[in-house]
Amino acid sequence: MKILIIGAAGMIGRKLLHRLAAEGEIGGQKIAGFTLADVIAPQAPPGLPARALTADLTIPGAAQTLIADRPDLIFHLAGIVSGEAEKNFEKGYQVNLDGTRALFEAIRREHEGSGYRPKLIFTSSVAVFGAPLPDVIGEDFLTAPLTSYGTQKAIAELLLADYSRRGFFDGIGIRLPTICIRPGAPNAAASGFFSNILREPLVGREAILPVPDTLRHWFASPRTAISFLVHAASLDTTALGPRRNLNMPGLSATVADAIDALKTVAGEDAVNLIRREPDEGITRMISAWARDFDASRAISLGFVGETSFEDIIRIHIEDELTGSAKPS
Numbered sequence: 001m002k003i004l005i006i007g008a009a010g011m012i013g014r015k016l017l018h019r020l021a022a023e024g025e026i027g028g029q030k031i032a033g034f035t036l037a038d039v040i041a042p043q044a045p046p047g048l049p050a051r052a053l054t055a056d057l058t059i060p061g062a063a064q065t066l067i068a069d070r071p072d073l074i075f076h077l078a079g080i081v082s083g084e085a086e087k088n089f090e091k092g093y094q095v096n097l098d099g100t101r102a103l104f105e106a107i108r109r110e111h112e113g114s115g116y117r118p119k120l121i122f123t124s125s126v127a128v129f130g131a132p133l134p135d136v137i138g139e140d141f142l143t144a145p146l147t148s149y150g151t152q153k154a155i156a157e158l159l160l161a162d163y164s165r166r167g168f169f170d171g172i173g174i175r176l177p178t179i180c181i182r183p184g185a186p187n188a189a190a191s192g193f194f195s196n197i198l199r200e201p202l203v204g205r206e207a208i209l210p211v212p213d214t215l216r217h218w219f220a221s222p223r224t225a226i227s228f229l230v231h232a233a234s235l236d237t238t239a240l241g242p243r244r245n246l247n248m249p250g251l252s253a254t255v256a257d258a259i260d261a262l263k264t265v266a267g268e269d270a271v272n273l274i275r276r277e278p279d280e281g282i283t284r285m286i287s288a289w290a291r292d293f294d295a296s297r298a299i300s301l302g303f304v305g306e307t308s309f310e311d312i313i314r315i316h317i318e319d320e321l322t323g324s325a326k327p328s
Helices: 011-023 062-066 082-087 089-114 148-165 193-202 222-234 255-266 280-287 296-300 309-320
Strands: 002-006 033-038 050-054 073-076 119-125 170-176 207-209 216-220 245-247 251-254 274-276
Touching: 002 011, 011 033, 011 222, 062 089, 073 089, 073 222, 082 089, 082 148, 089 148, 119 148, 119 222, 148 170, 148 245, 170 222, 193 207, 193 255, 193 309, 216 222, 216 309, 222 309, 245 296, 251 255, 251 309, 255 309
Parallel strands: 002 033, 002 073, 033 050, 073 119, 119 170, 170 245, 207 274
Antiparallel strands: 216 251
């Protein structure tokens, strides 16, 4: 099996590559090699059968180059995050929508010339839902986003379902919860503070909290997000029918729940490093996002999420702080 990872230089892309490389197979099929693509050059572990390409899907011809050797499985992880997409309207649509459409079209043209039909896993977002929101989003709740980022993801979901219906590729859209705790430096995501208020205090640094403690949101760890992608790639899509986009299971929790878990795992000193600086813009945006989901459809298909914020924090410690000073 040949695998293409678009967005391979990002956090999810890197972790996915390492998981697949370690396992050497997916869905019972041996992995023959990887093509890794991103707007900055991805890095493959030494000895891994992989080629790394600098590629921007918004540039004409880039998508055709990526699928020229007809990968069997494509992970489309590339995109700009919510806060950046909201601040830069044009760039958001170019990257999150036009780049995705260019990829889908390149696959369609290859299909019509040769019958090529890969499996494609697309990372969407819970931002496809907009207020007014019920306490729990049901499986049939309308996708009516109230942000540019959510709109871009929702349009891409519709395209994925239609291109799959037409047989151009075998697509699955994975609506990821907010990923927490993200390793590395803070990014431009509006939801980035959810990670910041845990990640930074765990290593003795101050973090800013811009929203009320009562704000509730939907979470999964990076490790679990990778498991979602791997499981989706192994899934028999006949069970999906025409409904190709799935709400992933996650953990519904308030900011206070996250801080209480931090106190349990790392102590009061870590909690004292959180500084509250209210930001009405961020609060307004995040408050318009879904807080809880009925993910029974995904659960019935074998997807599994976290059940406590303490688990999410301990996963971060195990995966990112091994060998460094860390709480007991």
